[in-house]
Amino acid sequence: xxxxxxxxxxxxxxxxxxxxxxxxxxxxxxxxxxxxxxxxxxxxxxxxxxxxxxxxxxxxxxxxxxxxxxxxxxxxxxxxxxxxxxxxxxxxxxxxxxxxxxxxxxxxxxxxxxxxxxxxxxxxxxxxxxxxxxxxxxxxxxxxxxxxxxxxxxxxxxxxxxxxxxxxxxxxxxxxxxxxxxxxxxxxxxxxxxxxxxxxxxxxxxxxxxxxxxxxxxxxxxxxxxxxxxxxxxxxxxxxxxxxxxxxxxxxxxxxxxxxxxxxxxxxxxxxxxxxxxxxxxxxxxxxxxxxxxxxxxxxxxxxxxxxxxxxxxxxxxxxxxxxxxxxxxxxxxxxxxxxxxxxxxxxxxxxxxxxxxxxxxxxxxxxxxxxxxxxxxxxxxxxxxxxxxxx
Numbered sequence: 001x002x003x004x005x006x007x008x009x010x011x012x013x014x015x016x017x018x019x020x021x022x023x024x025x026x027x028x029x030x031x032x033x034x035x036x037x038x039x040x041x042x043x044x045x046x047x048x049x050x051x052x053x054x055x056x057x058x059x060x061x062x063x064x065x066x067x068x069x070x071x072x073x074x075x076x077x078x079x080x081x082x083x084x085x086x087x088x089x090x091x092x093x094x095x096x097x098x099x100x101x102x103x104x105x106x107x108x109x110x111x112x113x114x115x116x117x118x119x120x121x122x123x124x125x126x127x128x129x130x131x132x133x134x135x136x137x138x139x140x141x142x143x144x145x146x147x148x149x150x151x152x153x154x155x156x157x158x159x160x161x162x163x164x165x166x167x168x169x170x171x172x173x174x175x176x177x178x179x180x181x182x183x184x185x186x187x188x189x190x191x192x193x194x195x196x197x198x199x200x201x202x203x204x205x206x207x208x209x210x211x212x213x214x215x216x217x218x219x220x221x222x223x224x225x226x227x228x229x230x231x232x233x234x235x236x237x238x239x240x241x242x243x244x245x246x247x248x249x250x251x252x253x254x255x256x257x258x259x260x261x262x263x264x265x266x267x268x269x270x271x272x273x274x275x276x277x278x279x280x281x282x283x284x285x286x287x288x289x290x291x292x293x294x295x296x297x298x299x300x301x302x303x304x305x306x307x308x309x310x311x312x313x314x315x316x317x318x319x320x321x322x323x324x325x326x327x328x329x330x331x332x333x334x335x336x337x338x339x340x341x342x343x344x345x346x347x348x349x350x351x352x353x354x355x356x357x358x359x360x361x362x363x364x365x366x367x368x369x370x371x372x373x374x375x376x377x378x379x380x381x382x383x384x385x386x387x388x389x390x391x392x
Contacts, residue, residue, distance in 0.1 A: 003055060003091065005098050008045040013037050015054040016045055016079075023081035045079070046098055048091045056082030056091040058099055061392055064180035065110070068291040068384070069173040071180055075099070075108035075281065076392050096124050100308045103281045110286065110349075111279045112177070114391060121277055124307050127346040129177055129278040129353035130386045135260055136269040137249040142242070143264040148234040149202040157191040163206035164196055171225045175254070175387040176353045177278060189390065194222065199234035207231035210238070214245060221251040223389050224259065232259060254387040276388045280349050283311040287322045290352060292380045294320065299376040300340025303348060311345060317380060341369035341377055351377075354384030 008016055017036060021027060028036055047057040061076035077099065082091055103111055115121045118128060155161050165186065172178035181190070190196075194213035201207050208231030211223040219242050226232040236259065239249055253259065260266050280286045283303055298318035305311035313326040341358070343351075347366045350356040358377040361367045367374070 003086075004049045005046060005094060006049060008047050008054075008057070010037070010041070012045075012047070012054065013040045016040065016047070016057055019054055019057055019081050019083065020079055022083065043079075044102065046095060046102070048082075048086070048095060050086070055086035056095060058092070058095040060099055060103060060108075062106070062108070063112075063392075065112070066172045066178045066180060067110075067176055067289070068382075070289070072110060072289065073106070073108045075103035075106065075111045077111055077113035078392050093124075097307055100281060104308070104310065107282075107285070109280070109282050109289070111281050112388070113277055113279075114275070115277050118274065118277065122346060124279075125305060125345040125349070126277040126279040127349045127355070128274045128276075129350065129355045130275050130388045131255045131272050132275045133253055133255045133257065134271045134273075135251040135253065136271070137251070139243060139247050139249075141263070141265045141268065142240040142249065144237050144240050145233045145262065145264075148230055148237060150207075150230070150234050151200050152234065152238045153198050153200060155196045155198065157187050160186060160191075160196075161198070163198055164209055167198070167206050167209055167225060167227060170227055174385065176384045177276070177386045177388050179388065179390045181390075189392075190223075194220075197235070197238055199226070199231045199238070201230060201234075208235050210235050212239075214242060217245065217247045219246045219249040221249065221253075224251050224253040224257065232262070236263065252389075254385070256385045256387070278349050278353055280311070280345055280352060281308065283315070283345070283348065284322070284324050286352060287315055287317070291382065292317060292320055293382050295376075295380055297376045297379060299373050299380065301348070301377075302340050302342045303345065304343070305345040308345070314340065317377075339370070339373065341367055341373050343367040351381055353386040354382075355386050357381070357383075 017028060044060040045057055048055045057079065058077065059079035061078055063074045063076050064071045065074045080092060113121060113126060155164065168181060190211060194211055197210050198206050199208040207228055208226035210221050212219060212221045224235065226235055255272055260268055260270065298316060301315045303311055303313060303315060313324060316323040347361050351358055358367065358374055358381060362374045
């Protein structure tokens with residue numbers, strides 16, 4: 001008999017926490033349980049039930065992300081878990097399919113998640129869209145660059161300042177996929193045990209910041225966010241001011257950040273790893289809102305999505321507009337021509353976020369079509385840069 005899927009309510013939250021603690025092997029201190037219960041009110045938690053037993057569950061967290069400088073509704077997937085006796089029998093698959101339908105109903109155009117296994121979520125249409133670059137610096141390489149006019153001001157969770165949020169919002173518009181943060185998100189999810197140093201230029205304008213922590217003679221920079229080159233230098237020089245306190249520094253930043261190129265010793269150890277995954281939930285809405293390059297050329301996209309059938313169809317991109325052809329029956333149905341680019345939801349996601357170019361995916365065999373049509377799609381897609389600093 002197929003088990004029932006239904007949304008959890010407040011009386012079920014303790015069951016959800018118990019499943020999380022079992023699956024992810026951690027313990028929530030008793031004094032933190034009320035705060036966790038309150039947090040779960042912000043989530044949509046769906047579960048597979050075996051009568052009154054919560055067998056498996058999945059959280060949908062409502063967020064917004066920046067796409068082409070605009071805010072899009074996003075469904076964050078988290079807390080996917082099942083008890084061992086309910087695994088490998090399709091329960092999580094059913095939850096994912098159900099979650100996709102619910103996110104579409106909520107007009108969440110895209111979905112993001114942090115994968116425990118990239119291959120697992122790729123099967124369901126999520127694709128890697130961003131990478132983290134960790135720069136590892138020894139004390140001997142902390143060399144100051146040219147003195148930069150301006151000043152650094154440090155803030156803690158208790159003294160959090162709107163300038164920090166303004167810098168982040170401006171920085172986020174340069175990238176695809178950055179989370180829209182409110183003040184509560186900053187205080188509850190960004191500071192942890194660290195603090196934030198903001199660089200102000202000579203006009204006392206906030207132009208960049210780092211989130212960092214210093215302990216055990218190591219400086220750990222979790223976010224490096226300059227709005228211009230002056231801020232980049234100012235923040236780097238502030239990091240160098242810790243040379244008497246630390247033996248090493250690690251900086252987590254975008255793979256697009258140019259800091260390593262400008263330091264006196266660019267031969268630094270760097271680790272680049274895939275990070276978050278994204279998925280287009282509603283392809284029609286996504287393509288309608290996406291900002292294509294201006295062009296008189298047009299191309300058909302023939303899209304396949306095994307787990308969100310509403311996305312299956314053909315999309316004509318022409319003069320910045322998108323015309324949709326869905327499968328219909330009957331002699332009067334207008335069918336798109338067979339020419340065009342054939343791709344699945346994973347590849348379209350990688351293209352929309354700017355993680356991969358159409359020409360790259362064509363070379364890798366991920367999308368199909370005549371080279372001339374691939375070239376048109378390549379021309380239509382702006383050279384966006386994706387990034388994501390957060391975790392949920």
